[in-house]
Amino acid sequence: MLHLSITIYPVKVATKKITSLFFILSGFTPLLFVLFFNIRQQSIRHQMKEKMEQTPLHTITLRDGDIIWVKNGKEIFVQGKMFDIKSMEHKNGMTTFHGLYDEEETLLKKNLMAGLEKNQSLQNQLLAQLIQCWQNIYADLTGGIPLCSGKSDHMISLIAPDLQKQFKIIPTPPPQA
Numbered sequence: 001m002l003h004l005s006i007t008i009y010p011v012k013v014a015t016k017k018i019t020s021l022f023f024i025l026s027g028f029t030p031l032l033f034v035l036f037f038n039i040r041q042q043s044i045r046h047q048m049k050e051k052m053e054q055t056p057l058h059t060i061t062l063r064d065g066d067i068i069w070v071k072n073g074k075e076i077f078v079q080g081k082m083f084d085i086k087s088m089e090h091k092n093g094m095t096t097f098h099g100l101y102d103e104e105e106t107l108l109k110k111n112l113m114a115g116l117e118k119n120q121s122l123q124n125q126l127l128a129q130l131i132q133c134w135q136n137i138y139a140d141l142t143g144g145i146p147l148c149s150g151k152s153d154h155m156i157s158l159i160a161p162d163l164q165k166q167f168k169i170i171p172t173p174p175p176q177a
Contacts, residue, residue: 037112044105048084052100057086061096075102082106 060078068077076083082102089096 037108040108041105044102044108045084048100048102048105052084052086055100057098058083058100059096059098061094064090064093064095067095080106082109 060083062076062078069075070077070082073088074085076085076097078101082105083097083099084102084105085097085099087098
């Protein structure tokens, strides 16, 4: 007769492993986002170098004080657009640039900034919910009232009443003269 031995992890151990894996993956998400952004940006820059060799260039002249460098000697920001530089000439406080407007990289940067602004408010909401859920776990362990509820029509305190009781007020003596 064949006996099979199956190891079953206790639910607590499995939950800990899943939770730790979730936090590790969520920690790597920004790194992956930056990596994909940089790869896309380098691809666009490579395409623009090839395009500058094949198409007629634009010429713009700016005062030295008005130049906004993105990548020194290679790229500037002009009137809300990226401008890739093939050559430049400096004369009497003015610089003339020869190159092309980079519409793709401009769009990439605008999407990045819009996404960052949108995600900032979303992250603040998610952080508040995460803190509330952590307090809910603490309230469950101590027999308190859970704070993490599905109702969004009322304000929930970010500090659980049981957590507030943990801190003791230490009276400060009056200053000595």
